Amino acid sequence: MHRRTALFAAFGLITTLVAAPLAVQAQAALTRAPAEVQSGAYKFEPSHAKITWSVNHFGYSTYTGQFPRLEGTLKLDAKDIGKSVVDVTINTAAVGTLDEALDKHLKTADFLDVEKFPTATFKSTAVKQTGERTADITGDLTLHGVTKPVVVKATFNQAGPNPMSKIYTLGFDARAVIKRSDFGIKTYVPAIGDEVTLVIEAELQKVD
Numbered sequence: 001m002h003r004r005t006a007l008f009a010a011f012g013l014i015t016t017l018v019a020a021p022l023a024v025q026a027q028a029a030l031t032r033a034p035a036e037v038q039s040g041a042y043k044f045e046p047s048h049a050k051i052t053w054s055v056n057h058f059g060y061s062t063y064t065g066q067f068p069r070l071e072g073t074l075k076l077d078a079k080d081i082g083k084s085v086v087d088v089t090i091n092t093a094a095v096g097t098l099d100e101a102l103d104k105h106l107k108t109a110d111f112l113d114v115e116k117f118p119t120a121t122f123k124s125t126a127v128k129q130t131g132e133r134t135a136d137i138t139g140d141l142t143l144h145g146v147t148k149p150v151v152v153k154a155t156f157n158q159a160g161p162n163p164m165s166k167i168y169t170l171g172f173d174a175r176a177v178i179k180r181s182d183f184g185i186k187t188y189v190p191a192i193g194d195e196v197t198l199v200i201e202a203e204l205q206k207v208d
Contacts, residue, residue, distance in 0.1 A: 034133060042207060043204060068094055069091035089119050120166045123140050153174050170206075
C-alpha cells in the first residue's frame, strides 16, 4: 500500500515538473504590451464581439440592450499604432433587449428602421495612443443613413494564442458616447435620453 502511494506521488511530481514549463511557456506567449503584439491583419471573432448600449429611460433607469453581431477587420501596425485601421459593420437588425415587443419597436422607423438601414458601419480615420494600453480611435460612424465623426476610447487587454482555438488573438474593450438625434433618431427625445453610451467588447483573430 505504501509502495503504491509512493508511486502515485512520484508520478504526480513528474507530471507537475513536465507541466510547469509548458504553463510558463503558454503564459509567456501572452502579452499586455501593445508594442509586442503581432502586426498584421485581424478579423473580429463574431461570437466574442458585441456592443452594449445604454440610455436614460424617462429619468427612472438606465436601460440597456445589445448589438450582438459585429463583423470587421483591423490592420494593426504595432510599431506605429497611428497607421492602424479599423473597419466594423454592425447588424442593427440583430438589436436585442430580451423584450420581444421592445425589440420589434426598436426595429421600426421610430428608431433604427432596420428594413431601410439593416447595418451601421464604423471606419477609422485616425488612431492616437493615449496611454500605455489606451488609444483614441476616431472614425466615421454611419447609422440610420447619417454619417458623423465619433471618437472611440479603446483599452487593449492582451494578445497571444487563444487557449481553445490556438489562433493568435487580441482583445480590447472600448467606449463611445453619441447623440442619437445627430443620426436622425429623435423619437421621445428628451424624455428618453438623447445621449447613448456604447460599450464595445471584442476579440480579433489574426488572419495573416
